[in-house]
Amino acid sequence: MNDTVSNNDQMAAGAPAVDPTAGGRIGDVILRVNEISLSFGGVKAINDVSFDIKKGEVRSIIGPNGAGKSSMLNCINGFYQPQVGHIWYDGVDYTPMRPHLAAENGIARTFQNIALFKGMSTLDNIMTGRILKQKASLLEQALYIGRGKSEELEHRAFVEDIIDFLEIQAIRRTPVGRLPYGLQKRVELGRALAAEPTLLLLDEPMAGMNLEEKEDMSRYIIDVNEQYGTTIALIEHDMGVVMDLSDRVVVLDHGSKLADGTPDEVSANQNVIDAYLGVAHE
Amino acid sequence: MLYRETGQFKTTYLADMAIFPIRQDYFLMIGILLFAYVIAPLVMNDFWLNSIMIPTMIFALAAIGLNILTGYTGQLSLGHGGFMGVGAYACYKLTSYFPDVNIIIHIFLSGFFAAAVGFVFGLPSLRIKGFYLAVATLASQFFLEWAFGRIAWLYNYNDSGAIEVSSRTLFDIPIAGASAEPVTRYFVVLAIVTFLTWIALNLVRGRFGRCWMAVRDMDIAAELIGIKLLPTKLLAFSVSSYYAGVAGALMVFMWLGAAEVESFDINHSFLILFMVIIGGLGSILGSFLGAIFIWNLPVLLRAIPDMIGVNIGAATVEHMTFMVTGALIIFFLIVEPHGFARLWQITKEKLRLWPFPY
Numbered sequence: 001m002n003d004t005v006s007n008n009d010q011m012a013a014g015a016p017a018v019d020p021t022a023g024g025r026i027g028d029v030i031l032r033v034n035e036i037s038l039s040f041g042g043v044k045a046i047n048d049v050s051f052d053i054k055k056g057e058v059r060s061i062i063g064p065n066g067a068g069k070s071s072m073l074n075c076i077n078g079f080y081q082p083q084v085g086h087i088w089y090d091g092v093d094y095t096p097m098r099p100h101l102a103a104e105n106g107i108a109r110t111f112q113n114i115a116l117f118k119g120m121s122t123l124d125n126i127m128t129g130r131i132l133k134q135k136a137s138l139l140e141q142a143l144y145i146g147r148g149k150s151e152e153l154e155h156r157a158f159v160e161d162i163i164d165f166l167e168i169q170a171i172r173r174t175p176v177g178r179l180p181y182g183l184q185k186r187v188e189l190g191r192a193l194a195a196e197p198t199l200l201l202l203d204e205p206m207a208g209m210n211l212e213e214k215e216d217m218s219r220y221i222i223d224v225n226e227q228y229g230t231t232i233a234l235i236e237h238d239m240g241v242v243m244d245l246s247d248r249v250v251v252l253d254h255g256s257k258l259a260d261g262t263p264d265e266v267s268a269n270q271n272v273i274d275a276y277l278g279v280a281h282e
Numbered sequence: 283m284l285y286r287e288t289g290q291f292k293t294t295y296l297a298d299m300a301i302f303p304i305r306q307d308y309f310l311m312i313g314i315l316l317f318a319y320v321i322a323p324l325v326m327n328d329f330w331l332n333s334i335m336i337p338t339m340i341f342a343l344a345a346i347g348l349n350i351l352t353g354y355t356g357q358l359s360l361g362h363g364g365f366m367g368v369g370a371y372a373c374y375k376l377t378s379y380f381p382d383v384n385i386i387i388h389i390f391l392s393g394f395f396a397a398a399v400g401f402v403f404g405l406p407s408l409r410i411k412g413f414y415l416a417v418a419t420l421a422s423q424f425f426l427e428w429a430f431g432r433i434a435w436l437y438n439y440n441d442s443g444a445i446e447v448s449s450r451t452l453f454d455i456p457i458a459g460a461s462a463e464p465v466t467r468y469f470v471v472l473a474i475v476t477f478l479t480w481i482a483l484n485l486v487r488g489r490f491g492r493c494w495m496a497v498r499d500m501d502i503a504a505e506l507i508g509i510k511l512l513p514t515k516l517l518a519f520s521v522s523s524y525y526a527g528v529a530g531a532l533m534v535f536m537w538l539g540a541a542e543v544e545s546f547d548i549n550h551s552f553l554i555l556f557m558v559i560i561g562g563l564g565s566i567l568g569s570f571l572g573a574i575f576i577w578n579l580p581v582l583l584r585a586i587p588d589m590i591g592v593n594i595g596a597a598t599v600e601h602m603t604f605m606v607t608g609a610l611i612i613f614f615l616i617v618e619p620h621g622f623a624r625l626w627q628i629t630k631e632k633l634r635l636w637p638f639p640y
Contacts, residue, residue, distance in 0.1 A: 077506060103508030115506075117499035119564065120492070128496050132508040134489045138517070144484045149296075152488060156295045195507070
């Protein structure tokens with residue numbers, strides 16, 4: 001174990017040279033979760049967890065099953081309201097955060113179990129991501145005049161760019177219910193991207209994918225982060241992906257925070273190793 | 283072979299987002315409109331217009347309304363017969379208060395009264411879903427039936443308790459009431475239905491339609507995207523009831539000529555619901571196909587014994603009609619649970635490859 005510690009020290013010493021903040025990609029704190037506790041009846045899903053996310057970084061949340069990762073994302077975008085704690089986003093205290101507030105302020109997400117609109121085509125699904133940016137009145141829409149027409153064209157052009165980016169041109173008109181799993185995950189990412197999010201919450205975007213699909217998805221995540229400067233909060237079980245993509249990692253277990261730091265710090269942390277591999281009881 | 287979009291390139295999103303982006307659909311539509319506006323009035327006699335074309339159009343309009351609510355937004359309603367009644371009674375009151383205003387304006391206005399009532403009865407939809415909402419809308423049906431029968435002000439305190447249409451004109455041609463020719467009434471109904479269908483097509487392909495469908499398919503995800511559930515559902519209830527209200531006003535003023543409580547009873551709500559289910563949930567085309575099927579099948583079945591020269595009693599024909607209609611509904615639901623609209627969709631996909639499938 002001494003080896004690991006010294007290894008870690010070396011890494012830490014070498015860190016400033018490869019510090020991504022130096023390139024200006026990572027900015028100030030955009031989201032701060034402060035001493036959040038969430039319980040359902042007697043079950044404590046999240047217990048006094050605090051961490052922050054900086055602008056432009058890829059921040060992973062990892063932990064064993066039932067650690068409270070998805071609950072944490074649900075708190076951040078207002079689907080759950082934590083009983084205790086504050087959520088600071090972009091300098092404003094949102095307590096409690098509400099789903100429409102999150103959406104209006106540029107937080108978009110994908111879901112662990114795909115939550116696409118199954119009866120709608122790929123194109124329509126991604127277009128729903130633009131709904132908050134469409135302001136046409138009922139009359140304009142009904143008569144297909146003014147903004148009712150111009151907005152549709154404008155947003156269609158934007159959505160087509162996303163379709164190009166995600167390489168899903170061929171399934172544009174297909175109802176998403178008929179698509180295979182991997183493509184559905186991609187469409188869901190497209191729908192989240194259509195909202196031009198500042199903060200993108202990805203809940204296990206690579207669950208159940210084969211190696212090739214995982215590589216594709218990783219490429220999209222890196223591209224989104226680098227091209228658009230989108231901040232990404234990522235929940236993922238594939239440690240290879242997490243360690244390669246993330247700037248910083250927070251580890252949860254049984255609703256509490258175990259560790260927080262760069263991938264190397266976290267992977268060397270004894271508590272994290274114990275949580276994942278188990279500890280021997282005498 | 284016939285139905286193939288090969289070679290029809292779109293160079294603008296505007297062209298790609300047209301209601302009929304494929305040329306064959308466009309020509310088919312022109313053909314249908316030509317039939318409805320030119321051929322049908324020329325070749326059909328008064329019986330055909332009065333008992334087939336006009337009611338089919340009116341029920342199709344009501345079915346579009348219910349389809350917006352049930353097919354597109356996923357909120358079940360059993361109160362649309364009542365909402366049709368609201369439109370009819372509103373139109374009746376409007377014509378008695380403002381007899382100088384043209385009847386067509388009244389018909390369009392009366393839809394707004396139905397929309398307001400639909401809005402109120404849509405309020406529970408935020409909290410209750412599915413079958414429970416159906417029961418809540420059933421309550422609206424019973425309440426409205428009670429109101430039409432008991433509030434004498436609604437039928438101007440007349441002894442019969444029914445509302446009757448007096449003669450109304452447009453450019454000095456009678457279009458409503460006893461003196462109106464079926465063909466003129468047919469044209470009025472057709473024009474209104476065509477216009478409102480075009481409006482419905484515009485609504486469902488745009489932002490509001492996508493909001494409705496998002497709420498239908500997964501309301502939680504819709505909420506997290508930023509769609510506010512209550513306004514979206516209430517808008518669907520209002521627009522849907524507007525269509526039902528206009529259909530109700532047309533039914534009394536352009537078709538029946540008089541109406542009472544029984545004209546808007548629960549059977550009508552079911553009839554429209556069957557049209558929507560058989561035609562295809564979430565399809566404007568399906569609303570028409572459903573209305574054509576459900577309304578005309580009994581008419582056709584009643585005519586068959588005469589046509590083949592079999593002499594059976596009128597009561598027997600009536601019973602046979604019920605049985606055969608029911609059996610055919612079950613048959614079509616087994617063959618294609620998603621209705622005629624899906625059947626048409628599948629046919630089109632087959633036609634693209636025909637006669638050289640791979």
